[in-house]
Amino acid sequence: MTQPPRRTTGPDDFRWRDVFAAGGEMGARIAAHDWSATPLGPVDSWPQSLRTAVTICLHSRFPILLWWGPELVMLHNDAYLPILGSSKRDALGRPGATVWPEIWDVIGPMLTGVLAGEGATWSQDQLLLLDRNGFVEECYLTFSYSPIIDESGGVFTAVTETTDRVVSDRRLRAISGLTAALVDAVEPDEVRAEAAARAAQHQADQRFRTLVEASSAVVWTADAAGAIVAPQPSWEAYTGQRWEQYRGTGWGTALHPQDRPRIEAAWQEAVAGRAPLFEAEGRLWHAASGGYRHFAVRAASLRDPAGAITEWIGTVDDIEDRVVAEAAARRTAAISSALLDSAPIGVGLVDTELRHLHVNPALAAFHGRPAEDHLGRRPSELRRAYPPRVEQLMRRALDRGPVVGVESTAEPLPGGADRRHFVSSYFPIRIAGTDELVGLGFTVVDVTGPGCWRRSARNGPASSGSPPPTCSPSSAARRTWSPRPTRRS
Numbered sequence: 171m172t173q174p175p176r177r178t179t180g181p182d183d184f185r186w187r188d189v190f191a192a193g194g195e196m197g198a199r200i201a202a203h204d205w206s207a208t209p210l211g212p213v214d215s216w217p218q219s220l221r222t223a224v225t226i227c228l229h230s231r232f233p234i235l236l237w238w239g240p241e242l243v244m245l246h247n248d249a250y251l252p253i254l255g256s257s258k259r260d261a262l263g264r265p266g267a268t269v270w271p272e273i274w275d276v277i278g279p280m281l282t283g284v285l286a287g288e289g290a291t292w293s294q295d296q297l298l299l300l301d302r303n304g305f306v307e308e309c310y311l312t313f314s315y316s317p318i319i320d321e322s323g324g325v326f327t328a329v330t331e332t333t334d335r336v337v338s339d340r341r342l343r344a345i346s347g348l349t350a351a352l353v354d355a356v357e358p359d360e361v362r363a364e365a366a367a368r369a370a371q372h373q374a375d376q377r378f379r380t381l382v383e384a385s386s387a388v389v390w391t392a393d394a395a396g397a398i399v400a401p402q403p404s405w406e407a408y409t410g411q412r413w414e415q416y417r418g419t420g421w422g423t424a425l426h427p428q429d430r431p432r433i434e435a436a437w438q439e440a441v442a443g444r445a446p447l448f449e450a451e452g453r454l455w456h457a458a459s460g461g462y463r464h465f466a467v468r469a470a471s472l473r474d475p476a477g478a479i480t481e482w483i484g485t486v487d488d489i490e491d492r493v494v495a496e497a498a499a500r501r502t503a504a505i506s507s508a509l510l511d512s513a514p515i516g517v518g519l520v521d522t523e524l525r526h527l528h529v530n531p532a533l534a535a536f537h538g539r540p541a542e543d544h545l546g547r548r549p550s551e552l553r554r555a556y557p558p559r560v561e562q563l564m565r566r567a568l569d570r571g572p573v574v575g576v577e578s579t580a581e582p583l584p585g586g587a588d589r590r591h592f593v594s595s596y597f598p599i600r601i602a603g604t605d606e607l608v609g610l611g612f613t614v615v616d617v618t619g620p621g622c623w624r625r626s627a628r629n630g631p632a633s634s635g636s637p638p639p640t641c642s643p644s645s646a647a648r649r650t651w652s653p654r655p656t657r658r659s
Contacts, residue, residue, distance in 0.1 A: 186213050186221055193228025194248040199262055200224065208263045209241045219320040227326075235327040236318075242266040242281055242325070253311070253331055255302025272306070273298045276403065279410035279457035284315045285323050291315040291412055295332050297403050310336040388486035392469075394479045396441035408486070410457025426453035426462045433467075444479055446471055454486065463490040516614035519599065522607060524548045524564055533614055536592070564610055567596035591618045 190213075191201035206212045213221075220238055224245055227234040233249040244261050246254075254261055261269045267278065276298060280291050292314050300309045313329035388404045398421055401413045409416070409424040416424065422434050429452030440448040448469040453462040469484025510517050516533030520526050526544040534541040537552065549556035549564070567573045574595040596612045 186216075189221075189225055190228060193225070196246060196248050196251070196262070197228040200228070200245065203263055205263065209239055209243055209265075210263070217320050217322060219318055220322070220324060223318055223324065223326060233329050233331075235329060236324060237266055237281055237327065238318075238324040239322050240285075242285075244269055250329070253302075253329065255300070257304055258302050270300075272301045275458060276407040279407070280315055280412075281325055283410060283457075284317050284325050287317070290317065295336050307333075309333050387488075390469075390484050390486065392482040392484070394441075394481060396437060396482065405486075408457065408488075409455050411455075424455045426455075429453050440469075441482075444471070448482070448484070451489070456488070463488055464493040465489060515616075517611070518544075518614075519609055519611050520548075520564065521609040522568065524561055524610070527609060536614055536616065564596055564612070567612075568598055568607065568610055572597040588618065590616065593617055 187201040190197045193200070205216075210216065210220075220236075223236055227236055227245065227247050230247060231249055233253060234247050235250050236245040237243070238245065242265055244264055244266055246261065251259070258269055266281070267274050270277065276296075280293075284291060294312045295310045296312070298309050298311060299306050301307075310332045311329055312332050313327055316326045316328075318324035318326050388402075388408045390398070390402045390405055391400065393399045397418045398416060399418075402416070405416060405421070406412065411421070411424055414420075419434075422430050425433055433450050433452050436450050437448060439445075448471075449467065451464065451466045454465045455461075456463040466487045466489050467484060468487075469482045471479045472481050472483060474480050510528075510530040513530060513532055516536050517528075517530045518526065518533050519528040525546050525548055529541040529544040531541065534544065537544070537556075539552070544552060549560050563573055563576060572595065574597075576594045576596075578592050578594065579589050592614055594612060594614045596610055598607055599609050599611050600607050
């Protein structure tokens, strides 16, 4: 097979490689990189906007990162290397989702929003849990995502890490608070008690932050009036909304239009009524999937010693999988009930103790008593409905497996002349994929009427043109079984 001719490197490619190589360590790596093996293709095929952006990036002393194309391929300068840490030095030329999987649920929606024309973003002291040195770190970064207008599309990112400052400010606030609290303390015991209380409060704050960071739920806070007054990173990660979109009461725009009036009204009622708890369910925009997903929100009000609400703390849990599973279960149950209710044969289900869990109308009619009279009771407790040995057969089926084709008879109904004839089968019911035994299912077929296999066997095959044999349990021919069933050979 003839291979297509390999594309040669043009003079323009060499010129740009020389320009890139002058941009420090990363410039040299970009110039030497085999870009033909990446989604960007060889350098001489790059659009002018990408070449220019790379040149600006490499010759800046500020950490600069470029994301290019639908795959958001990464290119960066030397100043960005400390942010990558020791375990992500191979980020060059790779899609962003493969380099930063631990934070892609946060930054991915921001980047795709910029590419989709939603405008630039700004994140100040954004908490990101980075796995860049072989362990997960609590990191804070300030950055902006700006669009690079081009047919391929890219995002220009100026970023600086603020972890040291944020942590230092936090420690300083803790020390300042302790100092202010000790101003009026004169006795050593008072000083020790206040210092211990402040230390405990600081530790509690740290634990709460750790819990929020580790939680898969969206954790949020609101002021006493129910307004969002501080950025909520987990909300941004889930909904893709930026701070200016959800601040105050703007969060309602992420709700499904059909659910928004109900949920907002319930929230306003809870806030106005100073309720201890707020709970609701609905549908919320999910940026990662590009659609609405079912959620459950629960919030508690925090109060001061006088009982006044100071703020609200809540969580939003994604319950889409549960809602879908419940809907599927209801559908399956409805179909099963419809089939069983209309089935002309008797169908029942007992638990492992042989207590009835389900009896369909046909089986109830065979026994001459309502279905609800069976529930929770064993066959031996239902006088004349079952023969004594039926429980022995049921236990055998539970222990050894299905028992099929058991023939039995019943006395004629009052005023009737014919004995009734039945064929029953018993089969264990287990949870799919497990060994968990939940009970025993069984079927009962009335084979008394004309055309059934017993009558057909006795009288010979049906004549040509006659209808096929049927075995429907007529309302005039349902009664109890005889006490001596035998296994059909």
